[in-house]
Amino acid sequence: MKYVKCPCCGKKADKTEENCPFCLFRLTPFTPEEEESALKSALKHIFSPMGYFMADFTIIRAAAKKGNAEAQCRLGDVYLHGFEHIPQSRRKAKMWYKKSAANGYAPAAEILKRFKEL
Numbered sequence: 001m002k003y004v005k006c007p008c009c010g011k012k013a014d015k016t017e018e019n020c021p022f023c024l025f026r027l028t029p030f031t032p033e034e035e036e037s038a039l040k041s042a043l044k045h046i047f048s049p050m051g052y053f054m055a056d057f058t059i060i061r062a063a064a065k066k067g068n069a070e071a072q073c074r075l076g077d078v079y080l081h082g083f084e085h086i087p088q089s090r091r092k093a094k095m096w097y098k099k100s101a102a103n104g105y106a107p108a109a110e111i112l113k114r115f116k117e118l
């Protein structure tokens with residue numbers, strides 16, 4: 001049997017599985033449409049107690065690295081507060097808010113303005 005390392009939880013999963021049996025992260029490649037809808041729902045429920053935080057985080061981080069401004073802002077939120085296994089980092093939060101604002105995402109620019117007061 002062939003295994004792949006799940007990019008979300010790091011556990012080994014059977015290569016033929018569509019979703020990771022441990023964290024339910026999607027293992028088979030997304031089409032661009034699927035990627036977009038996965039990102040949409042990840043952005044919506046990343047902080048929901050019913051969501052799968054690490055799976056959402058992985059999707060959002062990948063989109064942020066590709067330059068998605070809304071994902072960059074949400075990633076800033078994650079680092080600003082710290083959540084589950086992601087430790088708080090004001091430095092990383094600021095970096096992602098800056099990238100997001102530079103990409104024209106207004107809410108990130110607003111947060112940056114308040115950053116000095118936080």
Ligand SMILES: [Zn+2]
Binds near residue numbers: 023
């Ligand atoms: Zn997994």
